[in-house]
Every structure is written in structure tokens, then in C-alpha cells.
Amino acid sequence: MKNERDIKESMKEQYAKIAQEGDSYCSGQTTSSDPVAYARSIGYSQQEIRSVPEGTVMSLGCGNPTAMAELRQGEMVLDIGCGAGLDAFLAAQKVGRTGKVIGVDMTPEMVEKAQDIAKKGKYKNVEFRLGAIENLPVADQSIDVAISNCVINHCPDKLAAFKEVFRVLKPDGRMLISDLVVQGQFSEDTFQDKVWGQWLATALGKQQYLSSIRKVGFRDVSIASENLFYMSERDDRLKGKIISIQVKARK
Numbered sequence: 291m292k293n294e295r296d297i298k299e300s301m302k303e304q305y306a307k308i309a310q311e312g313d314s315y316c317s318g319q320t321t322s323s324d325p326v327a328y329a330r331s332i333g334y335s336q337q338e339i340r341s342v343p344e345g346t347v348m349s350l351g352c353g354n355p356t357a358m359a360e361l362r363q364g365e366m367v368l369d370i371g372c373g374a375g376l377d378a379f380l381a382a383q384k385v386g387r388t389g390k391v392i393g394v395d396m397t398p399e400m401v402e403k404a405q406d407i408a409k410k411g412k413y414k415n416v417e418f419r420l421g422a423i424e425n426l427p428v429a430d431q432s433i434d435v436a437i438s439n440c441v442i443n444h445c446p447d448k449l450a451a452f453k454e455v456f457r458v459l460k461p462d463g464r465m466l467i468s469d470l471v472v473q474g475q476f477s478e479d480t481f482q483d484k485v486w487g488q489w490l491a492t493a494l495g496k497q498q499y500l501s502s503i504r505k506v507g508f509r510d511v512s513i514a515s516e517n518l519f520y521m522s523e524r525d526d527r528l529k530g531k532i533i534s535i536q537v538k539a540r541k
Contacts, residue, residue: 329376331520332468332534333357338380343407346376351439352534353468356380358514364388365434368458370423371395371441375404375416381437382416392433393418394426424450428458436465443470446492448499452506459541465508467537470519471496474531486528496533508539 325347329339333354339347350373361367361384369378372393381391393416395401404418421427423445436455445451455465472493481487494502496513503511514536 334376341383342376342379343411345403345407346374346379348374348376351376351468352470352519353439353536355437355439355466355468355536356384358536358538359384359435359437359464359466361385361389361435366432366460367391368426368428368433368436368455369393370426370436370438370455371444372404372418373400375407375418377437377439378404378416378418379407379411379413381435382413385415387415389415391416392428394421394423394428396420396422424454426454426458430457431460431463433458434460434463436463437467438465439468440470442467443494444489444492448494448502449505452503452508456506456508456541461541463541465503465537465539465541467535467539469499469535469537471499471533471535472531473533476531477527480527486525496535499535500537503537503539508541511537511539514538 326339329347329351330336332351334357338354354377356377359367359381361381363384363386365385366389367378367381367385369375369381369391372378372395375393378391378393382389385391393401393404395404395418398420401418401420408416408418419427423442424447436459442448442451459465470493472490472495476490481490496516500511500513516533516535518530519532519534
């Protein structure tokens with residue numbers, strides 16, 4: 291079993307490769323070679339996909355958090371684990387010129403890619419910063435809405451991650467997350483698997499995941515929707531054991 295530092299460094303290497311080469315990847319599992327088709331399969335509309343800059347759509351998520359965030363003009367939004375900026379650019383359209391979106395990612399290559407796309411597209415209300423979930427480069431109580439797409443499941447210390455989200459949200463601020471959780475038992479060889487093993491080392495069950503959110507002070511914690519993560523159904527060891535959840539909570 292890798293330690294926390296090894297896991298994070300390995301994730302950085304993999305996401306750096308995605309940013310540089312455009313490979314498809316999601317939560318440690320190889321996904322569709324067609325990022326647009328994959329994005330549509332997890333909840334993005336064709337209109338949404340067409341509305342964002344080229345290069346932002348990758349097979350990286352497990353839901354569409356902006357679709358349930360009910361974003362309003364003028365709001366401050368934080369996209370945690372923003373990647374190349376798909377959700378950040380969608381959010382920017384909704385908050386308008388009077389609002390702002392801050393995307394944070396731990397991979398320098400992803401941040402550079404997102405910054406370059408924003409610069410070329412002359413986006414004025416989107417900013418991308420390098421930082422870890424457990425130490426967000428964002429001021430206290432400065433955010434109206436925090437979103438995240440299939441990212442916090444990678445974090446070994448989820449309690450620390452949710453504490454940081456709670457810190458940066460304004461009173462009554464909202465958190466909307468698309469993420470993966472597990473159920474049932476896994477064989478030892480699954481934990482040794484080069485594709486799934488690293489991710490399983492950091493995964494939580496649904497109730498543990500929700501409990502971590504409540505422990506840091508969030509209220510009105512609920513699951514808006516859930517379904518089996520279809521990529522896991524391709525492996526008999528994983529069938530019925532990995533769930534995609536859409537979580538809502540309020541500070």
C-alpha cells in the first residue's frame with residue numbers, strides 16, 4: 291500500500307500526462323477514447339460541450355456539478371480540482387461578468403493548460419491557481435459556491451479536504467460535488483491492480499463519505515442522485531461496488 295505522499299505524486303504524474311498528451315483518464319481508470327461521448331454519458335449536454343473552449347473536455351469526471359449548482363449572476367465560485375477548466379468555464383457563463391470563478395488544481399501542467407485556454411479566450415471572470423485540496427489558496431469566507439467533479443475521492447485525508455472547503459465558503463455557502471464511493475468488499479488482487487488499486491486505497495463508503503462532510507460542520511447534507519459507475523461494470527471484481535453520487539451541502 292502506498293503512503294499518502296506517494297499516492298499524490300503518482301496522481302500528479304498521471305494528470306500531467308493527460309494535460310500534455312490529451313489522454314483520457316478518470317479516477318485512475320482508463321475511460322472512453324472519445325471525451326465528448328464520455329462527457330455526455332455523465333450528464334453534460336451537447337450545448338454545454340459546444341459552449342466551452344476546445345481542449346477543456348476530457349474524460350475526467352463522474353457527473354456534472356454545475357448542472358445542480360443553481361449558480362446565479364454575481365456569485366463567487368470555486369472549482370476544486372479544475373483540470374483543464376470544463377466546469378470552471380461552464381460556471382463562468384452562469385455567474386456572468388459580475389461574478390468570478392476560481393479553479394484550483396494540484397497539477398502544474400493542468401493549471402498552465404487552463405490558464406492558456408482562458409487567456410486565448412479572453413475570459414475575464416475565470417482564474418486558475420495551483421494548490422492542494424487540503425490547503426486551498428483561497429481566502430476565508432470568500433466563496434458562495436464550491437463545486438468539485440470526481441476529485442475529492444483521490445484525497446487520502448478527506449476530512450482535511452472538507453475542512454478547507456468549509457473554511458473558504460461564506461456563511462450559508464453551498465457545496466455541490468460529483469464523486470465516487472464504494473460498497474462491499476474487494477479482493478486483495480484488486481488493491482494490487484495498476485488501474486484500480488491506487489484509487490481504492492483512498493476510497494470511502496457512502497456513509498463514511500457523508501459523515502466526513504457533516505463532521506466539519508456542513509448541514510443539509512444530501513445525495514441528489516446516485517447510480518452505479520458504469521466503467522466499473524467492465525470488471526467482474528468491481529461490478530455493483532462503485533457508485534457515482536451527486537452530493538449537496540450547505541455551510
